[in-house]
Amino acid sequence: MKKFMELTKGSKLLYVIAILSIGVASFVAMLEPMVIKVTIDSIIGNKPLSVPVPIERLINFIGGREVLWKNLWICSIALVSLTCMRGIFLYLKGKFSAEAAENMARNIRVKLYNHIQNLPYEYYINAESGDLIQRCTSDLDTVRKFFAVEMVEIGRAFFIVIFAVLMMLSLNKKMTLISMIVVPFIFIFALMFFKSVRRNFKKADEQEGVLTSILRENLTGVRVVKAFGRESFEIQKYERENEKYRSSIFKIIKLLSSYWAISDFLCMIQIGLVLMSGIYFTVKGEMSLGALVVFNTYEGMLLWPVRQLGRILSDMGKMTVSLNRITEILEIEKEKENGKALRPKINGEICFDHVSFEYEKGKSVLQDISFKVNKGETVALVGSTGSGKSSLVHLLLRLYDYNKGSIKIDGIELRDINRKWIRNNIGIVLQEAFLYSRTIEENIKIAKLDADLSEVRTAASMAAIHDVITSFEKGYETIVGENGVNLSGGQRQRISIARTLIKNLPILIFDDSLSAVDAETDKVIRQHLNEKSKDVTTFIISHRISTVMEADKIIVLNDGKIEALGTHKELIKKEGIYKRIWEIQNSLDDYDEKEACNE
Structure with a gap:
């Protein structure tokens, strides 16, 4: 968070607007199932209205339950309106988060280039130019993408989980507890996955830097390669390093596939438990049909951010590796003046x-x-x-x-x-x-x-x-x-x-x-x-x-x-x-x- 605050200097307001927008969008998304519940239970059905006072007054203003029952299209309009409202705030979220991320990337790019220009001469003697290029391009782009998309997705997941749990608790506490059984296991599994992905991505990122160095050297020294007929040797060298890079990427792919398969399995178990429990409580009369529909909808909303947590953490792992590689350069001390820094007229003695x-x-x-x-x-x-x-x-x-x-x-x-x-x-x-x-x-x-x-x-x-x-x-x-x-x-x-x-x-x-x-x-x-x-x-x-x-x-x-x-x-x-x-x-x-x- 400290690095985030430093990097987003000048763009914090944009991020705040983006996060508030996703919060509103998430809250509106929670209201859509409630409209369906009220329609099924209290308009089509005969259960008493159980809605907040402002909404009850609005229904009475329209003409009450009877008018809505005869004009179900009004409920459809309500759903469409909520969906449009959610779409508007999602657009605002995307617009402001992308703008903030691009501003941040521009600032890092300028800061990084200026810093490199002012490093001591001895740094360049030992530095790999290909690795520097990798940090200034690919690593920077990884950071930009994370802050443009995943950073706000973390806020979205937080809002959805909070709103979904609060809504479910207001409907049925037993069902809420059943709906949360598998969530801690998915969360712990996602954290384990994050550590493994970060370690493997660091190896892959460094290997990509090696490939960039080989390519740069080959293009720069093309005369020597041609003069000595070293094309085959250069191709074999590149292929060896490319195979190492492929292997490191393949490890990440296998980790991702394992995570999605296991998390999908756990989510399906959770959905099955909610569905069976909901049917049981509905048959016994402890829940309404509308509440069952709402619970199934909220369960999908709840599991989505928890399941996506693995992807977010995976991208966070990549981002932290890339950000650390960028920070390594920025933390190298600039060439400094250790004297009086005089600027005399130089004659040449x-x-x-x-x-x-x-x-x-x-x-x-x-x-x-x-x-x-x-x-x-x-x-x-x-x-x-x-x-x-x-x-x-x-x-x-x-x-x-x-x-x-x-x-x-x-x-x-x-x-x-x-x-x-x-x-x-x-x-x-x-x-x-x-x-x-x-x-x-x-x-x-x-x-x-x-x-x-x-x-x-x-x-x-x-x-x-x-x-x-x-x-x-x-x-x-x-x-x-x-x-x-x-x-x-x-x-x-x-x-x-x-x-x-x-x-x-x-x-x-x-x-x-x-x-x-x-x-x-x-x-x-x-x-x-x-x-x-x-x-x-x-x-x-x-x-x-x-x-x-x-x-x-x-x-x-x-x-x-x-x-x-x-x-x-x-x-x-x-x-x-x-x-x-x-x-x-x-x-x-x-x-x-x-x-x-x-x-």
Whole structure:
């Protein structure tokens, strides 16, 4: 109920109206059998009228029993009127409960998406995107359906049971007790069923998330699947997980079928007891024929909500699992500011002072890193895979916070600068360029939505992609497809570079983002960057010596430590990783030139 009160914020009045409507509809439904009873016993029959005073006055106003006996159509009109009234309130119930549920779903959807956007970077490293999609779509829809239908059905069941029991007690207490014999057993059975369904639905929901993850991975990596002819393997993998999902759903179906069969059996026993007992009491004269008809009608009304309780509890079990899965995300702490959250002007002077960092305690990634970068300098990071190059620039972006030491930007401690502010002042181009399924122009303008076409063209020219774009039939209006599927790797990287350059940021980071372009294009891009970056501090991560050799500083990382620091000319004179890489790449270049001459 606490979660319900939180989720229905802004829609509580709609739910109140829906519940009141179903209460009125349930009360009117109780009156319909009473009209039949009065008609059988006191109008067609000769028993004295036994109705509330307002209704008795209404009958007398019409002309009394004799008039109704001669005009039975009046009783029919009364039944039709009550049925129409019940229909109106059922409509109001459906309208307001659906509106409240849709409002609630919209609020959860927005809240969930906003929360996901503000979670720490490390959360996404371990999270399964398919499972997140499952929670934001299928789980949310399960919650919406429950609050749209079943939540109000609980109120309906409550009103019907209360009204039916009160009406039956007013007619015959013995018959009322007989009518309630099986109800506790059905109720206990429904609770047992609820626990079992909730447990099995959780397994099924998680397995559906696995299927969603496999499907997403397959669609995203379709090039790899096709290139390596892995279609059969992917199909078999999907079939295995699909079979697990089918088995988990089948368990739920078997539980449902068992519940309906047993509850139907118990209900039939209850109806049989009421019918036999009612006939016995009627024959003995303890009940009227009209009362017997009413009891049988009320018994059906009473058993329906109790029997439906199993379905309601089943859906509640699904809903609670889905709601808990959504709540798990909402309860994850957002990325928070643990400093002063300053928003200073960023010029680009950076100082690392004995910085150490580890993802897991005891597993150091960066150790005692110290260097200084002046405004406008270009710094290259070189080292083997896993040496800590990307981790170092991730610290600059405050995707992670360093464990020891100090990082200062323009003399201000990085921890004291607002996370979003520092990220808005640092442009990063990753090796794996991500593009949206939009036009090339829209992709470049993502970093600066108010940019005009001339700015887009200038950024594209600097990234050496303008001529390629204009060669396309639709030019900058070309749709790139999901994640740039219509473009080559080098083209995606250059559009990603253009997207970063359009914003004119004081600090730029190129995380191996020129790896997919040829040496000539690499050189052109670097020349443009050198022209632009006189006042821009630039970090370049690369395994290609030709890309980093013109940098003002080259930092060589090995196992999270700085092995060497200097210019290209200084480092090739020292024994170490950098000199070995340079010699290997030089020998390969010489070999390629000889092969070209021979051809």
